[in-house]
Amino acid sequence: MRVHFISIGGSVMHQLAIALHKKGYKVTGTDDEIFEPARSNLAAEGLLPAETGWRPELITSDIDAVILGMHAKSDNPEIKAAQALGLPIYSFPEYIYHESRAKKRVVVGGSHGKTTTTSMIMHVLRSAGKDFDYLVGARLDGFDQSVNITDAPVIVCEGDEYPASAIERKPKFHFLYPHVAVLTGIAWDHINVFPTFDFYLEQFVVFINRIEKGGVLIYNESDAVLKKLVEDNLREDIRYQPYGVPQHSIVNGKTTVTIGGVSGELRVFGNHNLMNLNAAYYSCKELGISAQDFVAGIANFTGAAKRLELLGANETTNVYRDFAHAPSKVKATIEAVKQQYPNRKLIGILELHTFSSLNEQFMSEYKGAMDKADVAIVFYSRHALELKRMPFLPAEKVYEGFGKEGLLVMNDKEDLWKWLKAQSYANTNLVLMSSGNYDGLDMLTFAAGITS
Structure with a gap:
């Protein structure tokens, strides 16, 4: 079998490419950008493209399957070449x-x-x-x-x-x-x-x-x-x-x-x-x-990465990170930690990072999501809004949507960083909820520091 990946650098696409390579298939692929860890993973298997960019000349009639990643647009020249040759084109799940x-x-x-x-x-x-x-x-x-x-x-x-x-x-x-x-x-x-x-x-x-x-x-x-x-x-x-x-x-x-x-x-x-x-x-x-x-x-299952993942702990403090961003996920995560440690203070920090969560019209969906947190912070960066070409989200709309008394709303990562460093974490659980990275803040080092 010969398979070709359009957008081989995707997080799951490159994993499938490696799996098929190990199965004995002849695998090729292209992408206009490949980041870590995909770059190193592909290089280790000899699958890293020699150059970045789309190369329709690689699309030949002897290819058994073309596998298309989400990163590739519909006008991709390799897609056009595969369609012209009548090659089988599959999405990842197909x-x-x-x-x-x-x-x-x-x-x-x-x-x-x-x-x-x-x-x-x-x-x-x-x-x-x-x-x-x-x-x-x-x-x-x-x-x-x-x-x-x-x-x-x-x-x-x-x-x-x-x-x-x-x-x-x-x-x-x-x-x-x-x-x-x-x-x-x-x-x-x-x-x-x-x-x-x-x-x-x-x-x-x-x-x-x-x-x-x-x-x-x-x-x-x-x-x-x-x-x-x-x-x-x-x-x-x-x-x-x-x-x-x-x-x-x-x-x-x-x-x-x-x-x-x-x-x-x-x-x-x-x-x-x-x-x-x-x-x-x-x-x-x-x-x-x-x-x-x-x-x-x-019994010894500790969870998938970023799903109530314990980043650091000592006798009185736990720090968790969770991929939670949708309202139901945020509420479930907050309530789980509070139920498990009812006598500890719970600080919940949610980063709004997805298209839905940064949308003013979606704020009402978060009503009550952080009610069980003793201290609740909602953070979202202007940079994330700019990347998504979205209008600025007014803080008052966030307050209104969450309906949480005492909610703190922050837009500047330096303000969040200063606040985090100023707190006492004795008898406290800190829950970091985000599908982003807090505009580049090093939360892993911070978690290790307050629990060491």
Whole structure:
């Protein structure tokens, strides 16, 4: 097989390129910019393009598949060359399905918790010695890469609702056709892609309708919107497995869960994580994993990167970072930490960084999201707004939207930095929530400094 990647430097694209190279395929690729760690990863495998830029002369009739990344625009000269030759052009998820048609496919969808749930399934399967392929959107301890394609009989995929490519605007998870499908919950986000809530909901109906006959839908019945969506779109040819928060207890900051009559202590916590864990259990059960093996396997799961990731800790202080940016994710993260450590002060710092979160019209969606924080800060940089060509977001609109008494709103990273350094962190948990980088502030060094 010869495959060519247009936009090989993407975070998951370069991982798929490496996986296919290791499988024995002849892999080529191009991109107009390649950053770390993709550059070093590709170079180590001999896959780094000799030069940056698009090279339509590389598109030849002997190519079996052209794989198109999101970074490439529809007028890309290599796309035009491939179309002229009539070559098969795949978006990333379309190609994953192409490679996985003979496998049992597990696909985790939903507005939040996808990465964690997928990672939990992967972690337990590896602990049980199962052979499987995977696609996940974060770094996970024990796995060299985030995509793996071999001859394994099973594949576990995180399936998101973003468009598949520049020429295929349908959501990625529409192309994966699961036998075991998971929906973790629905909360409207990505308003630049899904301008109305009803349109957003339609994407999940399509996903349900693409579950293979005889398959199973594992869904979060505690999410009222999702529960109604499932009940309004029932199919007679698949099974349904609802789930919620499993039985558990919290003692001295440690959570013990009971699954299928088997109990075990966890290293993750919070209702959101517990629901993800329950979804992962039912998924693993479909793959032949017993409750005993699941509990044993999940015991040392510490989470995916940037998902309530512990950056530093001492006897009285923990610092976490979380990818949370959508309202439901922010609320779940804040409440999880407060529930786990009810007697500690909780400082929550949220960076607004995405198109939705920086949109004045979206602010009302954050109402109550940070209420459980003892001190709440919302930070957003003028630089981020400029990059997205968005108008300035007035602080009063943020105050009004969040509805949090005493909320601090900051636009200057130096102001945030001074505030952080001036605080006492004794008997305190600090939660850093962002899909960005606080306009370049070194939060990792800061976390190590206050907990050392």
